[in-house]
Amino acid sequence: MASKIQSVKGTREFYPEQMFLRNFIYEKVRAASQAFGYQEWDAPFIETIDLYAAKSGEELVKKQSFTFQDRGGDFVTLRPELTPSLARMIAAKQGELNFPVRWWSFGPFWRYEQPQKGRSREFFQWNIDMLGVNSPEADAELIAVAATFLRSVGLNPERAAIYVNNRRLMDSEFDALGIVPEKRLDVSNLVDRRSKMEPSKWESYALELGLTQVQVDGLKEVLGNFNLWKKSDELTRLFAALEALGVKDYVKFDPNIMRGLLYYTGTVFEAFETSGSLKRAILGGGRYDNLLSDVGGQPLSGVGFAMGDVVAGIILQENGLVPEFVPTSASVLVTVFDESMWLKSFEMAAQLRREGLDAMVFPEPAKLQKQFKFADKMKLKIVLTIGPDEVANDQVAIKNLVSGQQVVVERGAVVNTIKEMLNA
RNA sequence: GUGCCUGUAGCUCAACGGCAGAGCGCUACACUGUGGCUGUAGAUGUUGAGGGUUCGAAACCCUUCAGGCACCCCA
Numbered sequence: 001m002a003s004k005i006q007s008v009k010g011t012r013e014f015y016p017e018q019m020f021l022r023n024f025i026y027e028k029v030r031a032a033s034q035a036f037g038y039q040e041w042d043a044p045f046i047e048t049i050d051l052y053a054a055k056s057g058e059e060l061v062k063k064q065s066f067t068f069q070d071r072g073g074d075f076v077t078l079r080p081e082l083t084p085s086l087a088r089m090i091a092a093k094q095g096e097l098n099f100p101v102r103w104w105s106f107g108p109f110w111r112y113e114q115p116q117k118g119r120s121r122e123f124f125q126w127n128i129d130m131l132g133v134n135s136p137e138a139d140a141e142l143i144a145v146a147a148t149f150l151r152s153v154g155l156n157p158e159r160a161a162i163y164v165n166n167r168r169l170m171d172s173e174f175d176a177l178g179i180v181p182e183k184r185l186d187v188s189n190l191v192d193r194r195s196k197m198e199p200s201k202w203e204s205y206a207l208e209l210g211l212t213q214v215q216v217d218g219l220k221e222v223l224g225n226f227n228l229w230k231k232s233d234e235l236t237r238l239f240a241a242l243e244a245l246g247v248k249d250y251v252k253f254d255p256n257i258m259r260g261l262l263y264y265t266g267t268v269f270e271a272f273e274t275s276g277s278l279k280r281a282i283l284g285g286g287r288y289d290n291l292l293s294d295v296g297g298q299p300l301s302g303v304g305f306a307m308g309d310v311v312a313g314i315i316l317q318e319n320g321l322v323p324e325f326v327p328t329s330a331s332v333l334v335t336v337f338d339e340s341m342w343l344k345s346f347e348m349a350a351q352l353r354r355e356g357l358d359a360m361v362f363p364e365p366a367k368l369q370k371q372f373k374f375a376d377k378m379k380l381k382i383v384l385t386i387g388p389d390e391v392a393n394d395q396v397a398i399k400n401l402v403s404g405q406q407v408v409v410e411r412g413a414v415v416n417t418i419k420e421m422l423n424a
Numbered sequence: 425g426u427g428c429c430u431g432u433a434g435c436u437c438a439a440c441g442g443c444a445g446a447g448c449g450c451u452a453c454a455c456u457g458u459g460g461c462u463g464u465a466g467a468u469g470u471u472g473a474g475g476g477u478u479c480g481a482a483a484c485c486c487u488u489c490a491g492g493c494a495c496c497c498c499a
């Protein structure tokens with residue numbers, strides 16, 4: 001129902017079940033990052049708008065950022081991306097960092113966009129970068145990190161693929177077609193749109209942009225040539241490294257992968273789910289040069305990628321790859337028989353916790369039926385009952401909700417009995 | 425920022441301009457010391473919000489909010 005005060009459009013509310021999914025993604029992200037030795041880091045969530053004005057696209061800064069004046073009159077921006085902050089932080093300690101720097105981060109970002117499937121105004125993003133090495137082998141490592149993540153969540157190569165291209169290769173192909181550098185942005189845009197448009201419409205659009213028919217035909221030939229990578233030394237080395245890293249089954253060359261022109265200068269890549277119910281990339285990245293030129297650092301090359309939690313989460317759910325939701329860490333519920341037994345139950349629960357068992361006590365002496373029902377819905381495995389009969393004999397009734405069996409044991413044997421049931 | 429579609433019970437959805445309903449879930453009881461399964465009974469509600477047309481609006485019109493699809497963009 002509509003509440004009086006709604007959440008801000010495009011923001012996310014994480015009920016425990018959604019939080020479980022977010023944490024699942026976070027854990028897999030961390031595992032993949034750490035498997036390659038990357039260090040976790042983070043940057044401020046709010047930055048001055050100037051940080052983005054320098055390097056980010058105009059669209060991003062002017063139209064799609066959450067920017068407002070703080071109480072002192074300065075313009076601040078909720079971070080729409082992490083790379084500018086990375087550049088500043090690297091530049092600030094460029095002389096003392098131990099290169100190559102391998103850093104990863106997972107945190108919130110905001111972009112003022114039209115919310116729709118796979119896209120919200122508030123999202124979490126995994127960023128991972130290697131800085132200070134410029135080689136196809138370093139590019140291969142980042143692609144291997146991405147592949148490791150995909151594999152770890154169960155998206156095997158039949159379900160997901162990483163498509164790779166190279167900016168320098170495409171530039172030389174564009175040169176060969178006589179496409180002048182000033183037209184590159186348009187042509188890059190054109191390539192991005194090809195999969196979304198009817199072939200005939202795409203072609204007339206290309207002609208509208210000022211390409212000649214010969215150039216359009218040449219472009220189509222380039223974009224249809226999946227052996228083009230053999231002309232690129234960088235890609236040849238990249239694929240050799242990917243094979244050695246054991247992830248080549250995930251990777252395909254695709255000359256249609258361009259990505260926005262903002263940072264990328266060499267290898268670029270994007271991962272998609274192959275069934276394609278969502279046409280959005282799961283993750284994307286590539287090699288960039290001159291990362292630090294606008295924040296006062298020495299030239300530095302890097303490679304990295306980013307993955308949003310929204311698309312990744314949808315794809316995991318649609319593929320049935322999210323583990324069953326576990327509502328609580330507790331495996332034991334201690335019921336409260338009646339008011340006179342209340343503190344006995346508290347003492348029992350405290351003892352369980354001292355012995356390393358997560359335990360809940362029902363917060364009031366309700367009917368046992370209600371307490372058991374609560375335990376069942378919360379997927380608790382064990383329910384303890386301490387009633388007058390048990391107290392009289394210094395015993396505790398232990399019911400295993402999975403098997404339905406109940407046993408009554410001496411108080412001193414409770415912890416071991418529970419542990420046996422949980423390990424069975 | 426643009427275009428199209430949608431909004432009804434907690435959830436999924438019905439209802440020709442004429443009494444707002446079903447399934448699931450929920451509550452109670454069968455079962456006053458025990459969940460699931462079953463049976464019986466019961467309660468669902470500002471039809472997203474605001475205004476208009478009409479004897480009469482969930483339905484038609486306008487505004488607005490939210491969601492979806494596409495454009496734009498994807499840093």
